[in-house]
Amino acid sequence: MRAIIYRDNGDPGVLELVDRADPRPGAGEVLVRVAVSGVNPTDWKTRSGATNPKQFPEVTPHLDGAGVIEAVGGGVDPSRVGERVWLFMATAGRPTGTAAELTVVDADRAVPLPDGASFDLGASLGVPALTAHRALTVAEDGPRRLGPGTLDGKVVLAAGGAGAVGHAVIQLARWSGATVISTISGPAKARLATAAGAHHVINYREGDPAAAIRDIAPDGVDIVAEVALGANLALDLAVLRTRGTIATYANDGAKPVQLDVRQNMTLNTRFQFLVLYTVGPEALAAAASDVAAAVRAGALPVGEEHGLPLVRFPLAATADAHRAVEAGTLGKVLVDVTP
Template identity: 80%
Template structure:
């Protein structure tokens, strides 16, 4: 099979296009013929060695993807062979990610993909959608599960609504009934956030963004899904309602976090940090179930017309796909593996 591997940490130049024998599924595993592989920031960070150990001498990168179950291991229902699936956390603690024609992973990490949903959508779920679900379900006064009506009467602020996670936050929050406000850095990203379904879009670089958000949410925002905590914390606290939650999954830009402790205390605010891989099995299982339901409802479409432009690369050019993600390409970067 054709595969991308790396044997050392470094720049995208450490990625190699190679031939390997297809892996065999072990007990409780499935083998998936990958159609499309999704690339996330965590993938290039793992390749570069930023806080990621190397537990294996050779690694196939990428956590997310979509394809068709090709074989099953002992203990897995053989009727799954031929099933279309989307994958998550394929490379978490394993050497076989999705940047290859075949991968193996635990059967519960290969989630059935409805016939109406394309492989592009399947490969765009995983890290972004499951992270978005976690961000939306950690509020003290909020739901632990998402479904239509779960966020009725609540206002969600999706910071960076043109990003992959921000896009999923908008879509999942709207599917669950929230009023969605999104902050963006310019008119083109505003167009994308609106296409994703945001009810209100605020350019945080112009005018008084706190006043604009308060105009959309006079009683304050119930929950903020934050991508750049250091840069945005003051704005978040300015628009947060009492007992509101700031759920942060990144600190884009790396600005230091300066916390106004007294203001946070008076608000009885909750500041929740999250990393998908350490969220715990129950939280991840709930996220997978709810995201799969949203996919069945048609609530998570991708593509520029839905607010998430797709940038495609063939498998042999996976290094260029990594460069695109590192260069902060707006939208979702995908690698076409097989037809």
């Protein structure tokens, strides 16, 4: 099989296209022929060594993907052979991810993909959708699961609604019944957030964004899904309701976070920091189940007309795909693995 590998941390130039022996699934595992691999910021950060040093002598990157199960290991229902699936957390604890024609994952990390859902959609789920689910299910008085009606009466603020996680926040929150506000930085991103399903978009670079959000939600926002906590904290606190939650999954721009303790005591602010690697198996399983239900309901479409442009690269150009994600390319970067 063809696979992308790297032996040392570094820039995208460390990625190589090589031939490797076909892997075989062990007990509790499935072998998947990957059609499309999804690239996330965590993939290039892991490759570069920015987050943690490399754990294995050779690594095939990428957590997310979609394809078809070709074989199963012991203890896995044989009827799953031929099943279309989307994959998540493929490289968590393993050296082999989805940037290969064949990959082995734990059976519970290969989620059935309906016939009407494309492999592009399947490869776009994973990190963005599971992160969005976690952000929307950590409020003190909010639901632990998502689905129609679970966020009725709630107001969700999706910071950076034109990004992959922000896009998933908008779609999952709207599917669950919330009123969704998204902050954006210009007209192009406003169009994408609106196409994703945001009820209201606010340009945080113009006028008084806090007043504009308060006009929509006089009692304040229940949940903020935050991508740049240092840059946006003042705005978040200005619009957060008492006992509201700020769930932060990134700090784009790396601006230091400074807290006014008394202000947050008075608000009874709940801060939830999150990363999927340590969120725990129960939260991952619940998120995968709810995201699968949203896919079956048609609630998570992708493509520019749905607010998430798809940017494609062939497997041999995976290094260019990483460069695109590092550069902040708007949309979801995908690698076509198997025609």
